[in-house]
Amino acid sequence: MNKLDCMKAFISVVEQGSFTAAADKLDLSPQLISKYVSALERELSLQLLQRTTRRVSVTEVGRAYCDRARQILLELEELEQSVQDESSKPRGVLRISAPMSFSTLHLGEALASFQKQFPDVLIDIQLSDRKVDIIEEGFDLALRIGRLSSSSFIARKIAPIRLVTCASPDYLKKYGTPETPSDLSRHHYLHYSYRDSSEPLVSGSTRAFPYLKGNHYISANNGEVLANAAIAGAGIIVQPTFIVGPAIAAGKLSVILSDNEPEPLGLYALYAHRRYLSHKVRSFIDFLGNYFGDPPYWDAL
Known part of the structure; x- marks a missing residue:
């Protein structure tokens, strides 16, 4: 049996709490889900689930395996997405949070230039000087000006701010x-x-x-x-x-x-820590990194 199918079946049983619920989730039969899990246990020579007539519970080693397997499948999905992105044009809605004054003075022409180069990307930009929660508020990235402290986000410097x-x-x-x-x-x-x-x-x-x-x-x-x-x-x-x-x-x-x-401060692009960035986000960050220059054009005093 395909190991990835076995891993998906096992993770679904852990998340759903039963073979029947996992089967409904994956649109498979409970019998096939059971076969996948049993095959995985035989290959590993480990008991991943405790089965009784009334309930299914995950063992300690099964919990550890589930956590790691879930991360592996996520990384595989991201890898496949990144390969697909590389073979296609950036597209979709790009949600950006950006500071007020900088955006009104300098970001409009940059956005227009970016969209000429990538016409399939729809830009939704929200201007605010507050520190937004990128993940909770659904932004792909945030532009921020300041001196960065330690953060769970990835930051790329776009331009120096004198x-x-x-x-x-x-x-x-x-x-x-x-x-x-x-x-x-x-x-x-x-x-x-x-x-x-x-x-x-x-x-x-x-x-x-x-x-x-x-x-x-x-x-x-x-x-x-x-x-x-x-x-x-x-x-x-x-x-x-x-x-x-x-x-x-x-x-x-x-x-x-x-x-x-x-x-000096810096203009930074911040985004959530993911191994593979979507093509639209990566394209925008790369574009901005080359757009303003170093030193940026506004410093030609």
């Missing part, structure tokens, strides 16, 4: 230009207030300059709002160049404290 400290020329003319981080304690600071459980997604962090702690003149959970306030002369911001780059290039904001630039 942070700069800046203010409008009018503000600096009125209040003076800070020469050292300690000078910031005398200035108006525009604070990025978003937090997840471990690390701010984008700048505004007092970890960058502890002198800023408690010195917030405006707090907001959106970097574009703070950038516009800084352009209007409200104070000093620490923001990523993908937000403030155009204003710096246009002379609306001036970079200060360039010798004390905060540690």
